[in-house]
Amino acid sequence: MARYEQIASDLRDAIVRGDYRIGAQLPSEAELALRYSAARGTVRQAVALLAAEGLVGSRQGARRIVLGSERSQSFAELHSFAQWARSMGYRASGTVLSSQRRPCSPSEAVRLSLEPGDEVLDVLRLRRLDGEPVLVERTVYAGWIAPAVERLDPHCESVTQELYESVGLVFAYGEHLIDAVAAGSEDARLLGVRRGSPLLRQRRVTTTQEGRPVECSDDRYRAGSVTFSIRNSTAANPLVRRAGD
Amino acid sequence: MARYEQIASDLRDAIVRGDYRIGAQLPSEAELALRYSAARGTVRQAVALLAAEGLVGSRQGARRIVLGSERSQSFAELHSFAQWARSMGYRASGTVLSSQRRPCSPSEAVRLSLEPGDEVLDVLRLRRLDGEPVLVERTVYAGWIAPAVERLDPHCESVTQELYESVGLVFAYGEHLIDAVAAGSEDARLLGVRRGSPLLRQRRVTTTQEGRPVECSDDRYRAGSVTFSIRNSTAANPLVRRAGD
DNA sequence: AGCTCTGGCTTGTTTGTACAAGTTCGCCTA
DNA sequence: TAGGCGAACTTGTACAAACAAGCCAGAGCT
Known part of the structure; x- marks a missing residue:
């Protein structure tokens, strides 16, 4: 397992466990890099993974925030x-x-x-x-x-x-x-x-x-037995509507 | 618009236009880097974007391949x-x-x-x-x-x-x-x-x-008026099934 | 012909550096 | 008190370098 996957997994666990509640801020990239003794680029790959899962959101200039706490296998x-x-x-x-x-x-x-x-x-x-x-x-x-x-x-x-x-x-x-x-x-x-x-x-x-x-x-x-669920953000995720066909 | 977005856009246009047919191989990262006078990392960001859209797939060691040619706004x-x-x-x-x-x-x-x-x-x-x-x-x-x-x-x-x-x-x-x-x-x-x-x-x-x-x-x-569409790969995309609720 | 193996190619991972751009918050002023 | 300003912080973008890991085709062997 790659280093960035380990870090992502660790952070995901912390979120799912409730260490970071929904709406709360994640530590900064610099702080995470220090904590995990990794380069900032590696930390960025980790949080990018979480962002793709819809667990965290991010905006330039502001700390990343937690959007959800449910794990999905996608x-x-x-x-x-x-x-x-x-x-x-x-x-x-x-x-x-x-x-x-x-x-x-x-x-x-x-x-x-x-x-x-x-x-x-x-x-x-x-x-x-x-x-x-x-x-x-x-x-x-x-x-x-x-x-x-x-x-x-x-x-x-x-x-x-x-x-x-x-x-x-x-x-x-x-x-x-x-x-x-x-x-x-x-x-x-x-x-x-x-x-x-x-x-x-x-x-x-x-x-x-x-x-x-x-x-x-x-x-x-x-009907009623199964529901599809998707999280998306302005940045990503190709779920789209189509005209009936 | 960021450099990697320009490159992604250029490649996406080429795919949609049909320059690269479905199943065909994309140029290697090194070649794209040369063509666009960009660092390999920048090219990787560009193709990562296309991969997230489901347009291309990639496996370590092999050239990237074109999976689809429809553009989606997600x-x-x-x-x-x-x-x-x-x-x-x-x-x-x-x-x-x-x-x-x-x-x-x-x-x-x-x-x-x-x-x-x-x-x-x-x-x-x-x-x-x-x-x-x-x-x-x-x-x-x-x-x-x-x-x-x-x-x-x-x-x-x-x-x-x-x-x-x-x-x-x-x-x-x-x-x-x-x-x-x-x-x-x-x-x-x-x-x-x-x-x-x-x-x-x-x-x-x-x-x-x-x-x-x-x-x-x-x-x-x-029913019949609208269809949701999603492309996914082993790597990404948080559309999941859920038990009825 | 069919098999193995190897070398070169290609993508994946990691580190380091530098600057750009946006946010936040405290301080100062009117 | 309200507003404006700016410094410090944080994420985004870009480049460069090195090694790891997987794929593929061609050379060589049986």
Whole structure:
């Protein structure tokens, strides 16, 4: 672990623990540099990390202030339902309801950088939180990863983790579209809600470290079961509104 | 504009223009430093900016790659409906339906850092996109900003901009919770949808540069009208799932 | 042909220095 | 008391240098 990550971790712990309350000032960079025997640049990297997490804010000339005190794991949580659930103290489970190969559609070809007609693997999963069904996942995997996905246990808890352990696949980048939709008849049946009731939809495309698209997915959460949270500042964070599409 | 922002801007333009296609490699830091006659550190700040926007990805040892080519304005868009609409080429309008002072509730006191019983301003707005009602906004302003809000034109297009021009107020930080809910009878009537139909809800708390809370709001979008979008990488971005609350 | 290994390239981390720009707060004055 | 001024403090920007760590392609070997 890099020095600046250690310092960031130390400061984050102090904030989460309540040593610095919300609205309070953080020590100056110079003071932190002295305390940790590090160069000012290193301290700046540490606090930049906290700023990106939304825990602290900063303005030129004034001391940094504490904006929040909740820790967030950010990336992994957004990609792996199981990892998120575990970190929140829930018990996650899941079932593959169907899994079949088929040629990709034109729109899938674009999103997964495939040639029209290339084969993809279409998987439908139902995921539960403490036994309650909360999420219907319709995922389309690119053909080159399909064999590894088909080898997975149908009741596999964390797909992300299994794929990492079996073929070393790492999900590195993702784009996510979030909106609300009415439950279709299949959604309704699987989630145990009425048809037409509100669902929170997350559509995503995930790629490897090399920028190679792995999967695109349409995930639908039962209303009330899950909330997305984001902290942002004038400086950063690419969460944007888009016109309906 | 800082040197690193100029460099970032230049590279971003090149990416958006298509000089570097998705999946392509960016020039090395050394080469960019030479091209722009800047230190390597300055170039690193520039590409870090692009990485935070989700435009490029990077791994130690390998050249940086282009992940996306769409420009996003991020923060302002998430806070100002009008500014977002304008940048997307829509015509935004809005109407204040009710506005009244009242003592704050206990939960509002916590979120806005007020004393229990302090006065707040409760405003209900309906916002339209090209004439179509798409958003019901229920905003609670802290007492100290209430006078400035009450002076606003009831049909004011951009509250954010007006408050900046009239009292120099800048929204600097925000926390946002995004989920799906069913339309209540008032929501349904205002948005012209059936009761119980799905809405995308964004609850937010906004603070000034000094970390002083200004407003908290419950915004509900008609399904299909608006989508939130986020790019993330293993390195960054604080969009997280939360258990329903 | 297929494999390993190595050397060069590229990004990541850290330190040090200098100056610019904005904030804060106390002091002084009107 | 109210306001203005300025000095000290704090964060932002930029440059330079050095080493660590990971990636990749080409050379050489089996």
